[in-house]
Amino acid sequence: MSEESGQIQAAVEDFAEHARLVLGRSENTVRAYQSDLALLTGVIDHFADFTLENLRLWLADAVAQGKARSTLARRTASVRAFSTWAYHQGYIEADVAARLVTPKINRPLPTVVRPETAETMVSGEATEEERASGPESLRDRAMLELLYATGMRVGELTGLEVGDLDFGRNLAKVTGKGNKQRVVPFGAPAERAVKAWLDGGRPELAEEGEVALFVGSRGKRIDPRQVRRVVERAAQRAGAADVTPHSMRHSAATHLLEGGADLRVVQELLGHSSLQTTQIYTHVSAQRLKKVYDQAHPRA
Structure with a gap:
């Protein structure tokens, strides 16, 4: 050699x-x-x-x-x-x-917004400037609803195509890391928001022949950075700080677990290859449980 x-x-x-x-x-x-x-x-x-x-x-x-x-x-x-x-x-x-031994990383617990904050972010009253933006306002509402409803990554959201949504069963086909595909459900609020965007917003913005579900002002597939700005504006409107699309993903997972969802169901929803990755959310839930206990129990 x-x-x-x-x-x-x-x-x-x-x-x-x-x-x-x-x-x-x-x-x-x-x-x-x-x-x-x-x-x-x-x-x-x-x-x-x-x-x-x-x-x-x-x-x-x-x-x-x-x-x-x-x-x-x-x-x-x-x-x-x-x-x-x-x-x-x-x-x-x-x-x-x-x-070689991989160094252990002390990962901070993910940022999680309260359910009422998430609710305000995705369905709260838009500002006058946002309402004036017309189709963009419908698009932003739909993106926020889908992010929180599905826990998908921002790159997965921007990678969605119109044909990836099944409104008959309220399922979205998501392409994740390593081009692995999974199917995730979404609820009625996300369905209404996305349909409003498809019917009343996307036709005004999308360039002819564009297959992306969400497009920017130039009619092409929207950039992840623009989605981050949308999330940041919604967070400011809700009085929250340091909220990113990944925070929405963390929040969706945590709120599902707090509502009684099985850990393996959340693993499938998020597209984690290892259950160990999903288990970080059990720590978040336990931390919140301890906080509530300390505040509520007379002998805490």
Whole structure:
């Protein structure tokens, strides 16, 4: 095997295509892989030096630079994925990075809005400026209703097409991470809001031939950043701070659990591949339960 300089760098491009086309990783994940591995190739540029010891030294150097645990965890995940691919491709004789330990990340509990705040956000009175926007106001209401009704990610919302909604059964076909599809239900308020947008708003905005459910002012598929701005405005109107589309997702999951939904049902709704990911919401619910107990019980 040639040990020419840049050997790993060339292989990274092939790995990125494999991650994108075969593994179905999102563009954000592929870019993270490429960014992390570009840093690696600045230190290890051919497979003869791709050893567990050198990989540990590379990560130790990141620690010395004061990099966050989340950064270290992401770099570890990137090099482990690359190592597995390189082993199967025959570039290395063993999957050396498989023995790297991923640093544990102390994740903060997700932001959750109260049910009454969420209600105000999705169905509260629009401002005069918002009402004047006409079709955009109908679109924004529909997006907020769907986000809270389904707990879908903002990228999943913007990826919806008109044909993905089944109003006969009130189901939406959602394409999640890794192009995995799932079907999620939505209630009557979301149904009314989306139908109002389809009947009275979208025809005015959508460019001819556009299949996206939600479009921007130019008639093309709406950008996730614009959805975030819509959520932020709705939160301000409801007197809430630091609310994002992901907060709506967290809130939907938490409110379902507090209402008695089974954890595996919430897992399916959110599109989590692991039940462990969904279990974060049980901590949120328990935290809120403790707060209510402390306020209400005479011997708390």
